[in-house]
Amino acid sequence: MTARALMVAAPRSGGGKTTVTLALLAALKRRGVRVGAAKTGPDYIDPAFHAAITGRPGLNLDSWCMPPPLLATVLQAAQQDVDLVVVESAMGLFDGLVAPEGARGAPADIAARFGIPVVLVLDVSGQGQSVGPIAKGFATWQADVPVAGVVLNRVASPRHARLTSGAVHAAGLPVLGTLLRQPGQPLPERHLGLVQAREHGGLTDWLEKLADKAEQELDLDAILATARPLPDLSHLLHGAGAQAAMLPPPGQRIAVAEDDAFSFLYGHLALFWRQAGAEVVPFSPLADQGPDPSCTACWLPGGYPELHAGQLAQAEHFKTALQHFATTRPVHGECGGYMVLGQGLEDAQGQRHQMAGLLGHATSFARRKLNLGYREATLQMDCLLGPARSRLRGHEFHYASVLEPGADQPLAALTAGDGTDLGLCGGQRGLVTGSFFHVLARVPDLT
Known part of the structure; x- marks a missing residue:
């Protein structure tokens, strides 16, 4: 049976999408509904919360990075053995690049392509009837x-609920719930978004309270009724398109760093690597573990190494084992992983810590500068990510800056999502590669 789907979206970031999504997932799971989830756009943190509730991989749907066959493949994975897929929107519903139409990275692209109805979350704090025109x-x-309908968020009082609900009804839309404003912050945040689900000690209790709130303040039956069956995706799933866009496994057994410092591995990458027959073997640098010697490749994902720089600097076994591994097998670092592959990492207090030294650069979190946006990377040489001249799509999202560039060969030539030339990025030395660039997919070359 085909699963149904709905999207939780809002006019902007910070409007309550994640809270509503998690409340829905928790409440519907409590009802016995088999729920799955996905997040539009590049994001690691929210999908980890989805996974904590659903027990399924956190997945992403990105219309700029992923061509239609790959989007369909990810969505097909999201709906396996579930009754309902809840897609959480990134940013505002229509926010994305200016072009190309239907592939701007906007959440609306996903809703339109797959016919997914939208539950619009409106933060009504400081507003009355003006929410109707919005x-x-x-x-x-x-x-x-x-x-399909509106959830009113941060409602101040019963009178406020009547005013805003009346305005939405006058606009011809149903009100699917009114979430009352609560003091305090529901989930702690840090510089890349929410604190990770794995670090939230009270997550289970918080999700139970969120499910209670959903049952009390959302019309769960009406929200369920808005969901539509997903279309038949079989015509997109077969053929070379999806396969050509997937990043193939970098090895048969892939050692992947996984702990509070390294957790930003996209769920669809790990899922498709396993489906291709590869094995993902986790290890914890923070526990001073090195990559399993039986592995054929090592991947250091992004995360928060800047918060654990002192502990990583003291993890001598990790660094020695990684250095030995890199003499015969490829090692790749993304963003935080790239920082750890360098000579040193300066923490927020300006203290420098010795890192693995496999590449020549050094980075600083004390000298913060936001780097954010879509990126297309063209590989300069053959490496773990693919042959020279391969094009990859993904993004950058970091505050760290490069203190010392080092003298390694560059990994890739980088352009922004709008085509702006950003120059060369990253480094490559022997079998070791890394950059601040996070890869989501390959650009298919079907010629």
Whole structure:
């Protein structure tokens, strides 16, 4: 049976999408609904919360990075053995690049392509009847993006609920719930978003309270009724398109760093690597573990090494084992992993810590500068990510800066999502590669 789907979206970031999504997932799972989830756009943190509730891999759907066959493959994976897929929108519903149409990285691209109805979350704090025109504008902006109803968030009082609900009804849309404003912050945040699910000691209790709130303040039956069956994706799943866009396994047995410092590995990469017959073997640098010697490749994902720089500097076995591994097998570091492959990492207090020394650069978190956006990378030489001249799509999201560039060969030439030339990035020395670039997919070359 085909699963049904709905999307939780909002006019902007910070409007309550994640809270509503997690509340829905927790409450519906409590009801016995088999729920799955996905996040539009590049993001690691929210999908980890989805996974904590659903017990399924956290997956991403990105219309700029992923061509339609790969999008369909990820969505097919998200709906396996579930009744309902809840897709959480990134940013605002229509936010993305200016072009190309339907592949801008906007959440609306996903809703339109797969006919997924939208539950629009409106933060009504500081507003009354003005929420009506906002709701109507979003509902009529793009004909193939169906807005099925509205959840009013941060409602101050019963009178406020009546005012805002009346305005939404006047706009021709149903109100699917009114979430009352609560003091305090529901989940702690840090510089890349929410604190990771794995670090949230009270997560289980918090999710139970969130499910209680959903049962009390959301019309769960009405929200379930908005969901539509996903379309038949079989015509996109077969053929060379999806396979050509997937990043193939970098080895038969892949040692992957996994702990509080290294956790930003995209769920679809690990899932498809396993489906291709590879084995993912986790290890913890923070526990002073090195990559399993039986592995054929090592991957250091992004994360928060800047918060654990002192502990990583003292992890002598990890560094020695990684150095030995790299003499005969490929090692790749993304973002935080790239920082750890360098000569040193300067923490927020300006103290420098010795890192693995497999590449020549050094980085600083004390000298912060936000780097954020879509990226296309063209590999300069053959490496673990693919042959020279291969093109990859992904993103950058980091505050760290390069203190010392080192003298390694560059890994890739980088352009922004709008085509702006960003120059060369990363480093490559022998079998070791790394950059701040996070890869989501390959650009298919089907010629």
